[in-house]
Amino acid sequence: MALSREQMAQRVAREMQDGYYVNLGIGIPTLVANYIPEGMEVMLQSENGLLGMGAFPTDAEVDADMINAGKQTVTARIGASIFSSAESFAMIRGGHIDLTVLGAFEVDVEGNIASWMIPGKLVKGMGGAMDLVAGADNIIVTMTHASKDGESKLLPRCSLPLTGAGCIKRVLTDLAYLEIHNGAFILKERAPGVSVEEIVAKTAGKLIVPDHVPEMQFAAQ
Amino acid sequence: MAGFDKRVYSYEEAMAGLEDGMTVISGGFGLCGIPENLIAEIQHRGTRDLTVVSNNCGVDGFGLGVLLVDRQIRKVVASYVGENKLFEDQLLKGEIEVVLTPQGTLAEKMRAGGAGIPAFFTATGVGTPVAEGKEVREFKGRQYLMEESITGDFAIVKGWKADHFGNVVYRHTAQNFNPLAATAGKITVVEVEEIVEPGELDPSQIHTPGIYVDRVICGTFEKRIEQRTVRK
Numbered sequence: 034m035a036l037s038r039e040q041m042a043q044r045v046a047r048e049m050q051d052g053y054y055v056n057l058g059i060g061i062p063t064l065v066a067n068y069i070p071e072g073m074e075v076m077l078q079s080e081n082g083l084l085g086m087g088a089f090p091t092d093a094e095v096d097a098d099m100i101n102a103g104k105q106t107v108t109a110r111i112g113a114s115i116f117s118s119a120e121s122f123a124m125i126r127g128g129h130i131d132l133t134v135l136g137a138f139e140v141d142v143e144g145n146i147a148s149w150m151i152p153g154k155l156v157k158g159m160g161g162a163m164d165l166v167a168g169a170d171n172i173i174v175t176m177t178h179a180s181k182d183g184e185s186k187l188l189p190r191c192s193l194p195l196t197g198a199g200c201i202k203r204v205l206t207d208l209a210y211l212e213i214h215n216g217a218f219i220l221k222e223r224a225p226g227v228s229v230e231e232i233v234a235k236t237a238g239k240l241i242v243p244d245h246v247p248e249m250q251f252a253a254q
Numbered sequence: 255m256a257g258f259d260k261r262v263y264s265y266e267e268a269m270a271g272l273e274d275g276m277t278v279i280s281g282g283f284g285l286c287g288i289p290e291n292l293i294a295e296i297q298h299r300g301t302r303d304l305t306v307v308s309n310n311c312g313v314d315g316f317g318l319g320v321l322l323v324d325r326q327i328r329k330v331v332a333s334y335v336g337e338n339k340l341f342e343d344q345l346l347k348g349e350i351e352v353v354l355t356p357q358g359t360l361a362e363k364m365r366a367g368g369a370g371i372p373a374f375f376t377a378t379g380v381g382t383p384v385a386e387g388k389e390v391r392e393f394k395g396r397q398y399l400m401e402e403s404i405t406g407d408f409a410i411v412k413g414w415k416a417d418h419f420g421n422v423v424y425r426h427t428a429q430n431f432n433p434l435a436a437t438a439g440k441i442t443v444v445e446v447e448e449i450v451e452p453g454e455l456d457p458s459q460i461h462t463p464g465i466y467v468d469r470v471i472c473g474t475f476e477k478r479i480e481q482r483t484v485r486k
Contacts, residue, residue, distance in 0.1 A: 080357065081283045082430050089485040097286065097477035098414075098428040104284040105483040115426055117433045117461075118283070118309070119365040122358025126376065150383070155342055156354065158334035163384065164358030167377040198381025 034226045035207040036249075041175055043068045043251040044205055045134055048173060049075055056080065056125065056165060058135030059103045061175045065134055076112070078130060080161040082121045085113025102161065122161070126168040133169035135162060137176045137201075139191045142238040144201040144213045146174060147193035159196060166197030178206035178235050185237035187211070187218055208232050210249060217241050222249045260420040260470045261449060265295040268443050268471045272301050272408055275328075279364060279406035280308040280318060281435040284336075284480050287428030288317050289445050291473040292410040297321055305329040307404055309360060309431050314339050316478055325349060331404070333357035356384060359401050361434055366403035368437025368466070373402045409439025412475075413446040413462070417453075420467030421460045422446065429461065436462045443469045 036044070042064035049055065049069055056078045057063055066086075069075050077086040079101040086101055087110035094108060101107045109115065124130060137148040146166055149159040166172060179185050187204065204211045209232045210222040217239040223232060225248050233240060262268050269292060272278070278296070282288030293312075296304070297320045304327050311330050312319030321327050322340045329351040335341055344350040355363070356378045366374050375398035379385050389400040411432045414425035422444050424432055436442050444462070449472045 079427075081286070081427055083427050089483045092484050095479070095482060095484060096426065097479050098426040100284065100286045100427055100479075100481075102283075104286070104480040106479060106481065107483070109426075115429060117429055118357065118361035118431045119434050122361050126358055126378065145381070155345070157336055158332060158354045159356055159384075160334040161357035163356040163382060164376075164378045167380070168358075195382045 034224065036224045038064060040251060041205055041207060044210065044249055045173055045175060046070065047250070048132060049073060050131070053131040054078055054084065054129065055132045055134070056130050056169070058162070058165070060136045062134035062136060063103065078121070078124065079107070080118075080121050080125065080165070082116050082118055083107070083109060083113065084116075084124070085110045087113070122164050125161070125164050128168060128170060130169055131171060133165050133172045134175060135165060135172070137174045137186075137196070139186050139188055139193055140174055140176070140201050140204050140213075141188045141191045142213060142216050142218060143190070144199045145191045146196045146201045147191040148196045150194045152194070162196050166200045172201055172203065174201055174204045176204070176206055178208040178232070183235070185235050187236045187238050189238045208235065219243070220246050222247055224249055258420070258464065259418045260464070260467055261418050262469045262471050265291055265471065268292060268445070268469050269295045269299060269408070271441060272296065272299060274301055275303045276301070276407035277305040277307065279404065279409045279435045279438050280306065281411045281430065281432030282317065283309050283427070283430035285313065285317050285478050287412050287424065287430050287432055288312070289410040289412040290317070290475055292443055292445055293318055293320060296326070297323070300324065300326070302326050303328045305331070307331040307364070307406060309333050309357060311335050311338060311341055313337065313480070329353065331355055331360070333360050361431060363401060363404040364431065364434035364438045367405040368434065371403055373400050375400055404438060406439045407441065409435045409442040411436045411442060411444040411462070413444050415448045415450050415455065416444055416446040416470045417450050417455050418470065419452065420444065420464030420470050421455050422462040422467065423455060423459060424461050433462045436466045441468050442466055443471070445471045445473045447475065448472065
């Protein structure tokens with residue numbers, strides 16, 4: 034069966050390491066914060082200028098001056114720091130973030146990503162996504178493997194305007210975990226109960242299937 | 255005003271000299287840390303054909319969104335224009351020009367503008383529509399775009415506390431683009447929640463040194479919240 038949003042977040046959480054500075058995008062990536070393994074310390078960066086994002090506030094703690102990049106009210110954890118947007122993107126562009134997780138519309142075999150613009154629809158802007166994909170070395174893209182109509186989002190070449198070129202090496206979909214090397218997707222893990230055949234059928238870009246494709250393991254809740 | 259006393263006592267005085275066709279750089283992220291009253295004063299003055307440089311353009315009826323009502327804005331430079339009906343309308347009718355700019359590039363454009371650096375190179379946007387018409391140079395085997403910096407005729411800034419010297423501190427994530435905007439205005443106007451006595455602000459804790467600031471005014475703020483999210 035295809036993974037739920039929560040299961041995708043749990044799988045991504047397995048990539049966390051103690052002492053990591055992590056930027057989580059909006060949507061499924063945000064949920065990853067709920068599955069950080071027990072006993073592991075991770076600092077979440079929010080690109081509006083907060084390193085060390087804490088839990089959502091209680092009603093009494095709500096503060097209009099304390100938000101995350103999704104404009105949600107948040108708190109700061111102990112050890113947090115707050116700074117300007119220029120400082121925030123210096124961290125991002127300078128390669129100081131250990132792991133970035135973000136969503137996408139399409140990814141291709143060259144590691145290109147399209148996530149911000151669908152021609153013909155109103156364009157609202159790229160926000161910080163272009164800086165994040167250009168600056169981070171360790172990026173995981175989370176997205177559904179195919180559209181509702183069954184169109185693959187893992188392509189030979191992105192059809193939409195790019196967010197970044199040649200910058201994606203790892204993709205987690207609701208069906209599989211894949212890596213991108215030398216112009217191909219490499220199938221590393223499949224969602225429990227999902228067949229290799231289904232993944233092959235729903236991957237439009239070149240896909241390399243190793244002899245053994247293990248079922249995905251999740252972070253303990 | 256005498257010496258280093260930069261206080262003004264009316265919003266009219268705070269925005270004096272703003273004319274049609276000028277460029278205004280604004281601090282704020284979404285509705286957080288926006289100079290609410292300075293924006294309201296621009297609306298009140300009816301200044302037109304403005305170029306507005308800001309991460310976002312407010313929402314319907316609040317923030318920079320109020321300047322759309324009477325079509326005061328000709329061009330917006332922003333990273334995310336968000337959920338704003340009037341803005342969409344004017345964009346689709348071609349009444350307003352939008353230059354979408356990656357958020358980190360926008361921040362650096364302001365920082366560089368204020369620091370006297372006319373342009374810089376960034377990997378952000380290489381191979382994307384943002385790169386169209388821009389010079390690309392290779393450094394250490396990687397491609398970078400040349401991005402030009404931004405300065406404004408006015409910068410409008412929201413601080414937490416200031417003294418009459420124009421030294422400013424910001425509160426929490428209401429800092430965002432504000433200290434960058436503050437450096438990049440020919441005339442920089444800061445509105446704050448409190449103007450404190452000289453000497454009260456710790457010199458080593460100042461976010462924006464007074465040299466960047468031309469006018470300081472004390473205001474009251476609505477501080478609207480866009481996404482109120484709480485835990486039980």
